[in-house]
Amino acid sequence: ANCTCLKSAIEKINLCKSGTRAVSFVDFFLCFCIVFLAEQGSFVMGRLDVSALRYLSKDDLRTLQAVEQGMKNHDIVPVELISSIAALKHGGAYKCLSNLLRNKLIKHDRKRYDGYSLNYL
Helix, strand or coil, rough: CCCHHHHHHHHHHHHHHHHHCCCCHHHHHHHHHHHHHHHHHCCEEECHHHHHHCCCCCCHHHHHHHHHHCCCCCCCCEEEHHHHHHHHCHHHHHHHHHHHHCCCCCCCCCCCCCCEECCCC
């Protein structure tokens, strides 16, 4: 399974380099981390434990990409927008958001309204 994942990650990175496919930052970062982890083992980048990215589910990754998409137009992305972009049920979005918060990939902000944003370290 790891070999197949590594091959697909390398293919995505090569597609990024050739410019034939628009790849989001999250896709590129995940591909980079998978390749690096395969070569080095566990890796901690700043305060972000990159090894946590290996164990995210498909729904978690869809939620992380939804937060990234929502941040194109919003500083703080509301939960309703995240769940609609990720095409998850309301409760499913909250579960994925709590997993991402636990791994410190996103941050919860309640200044203006209840929402989430990417955690830049």
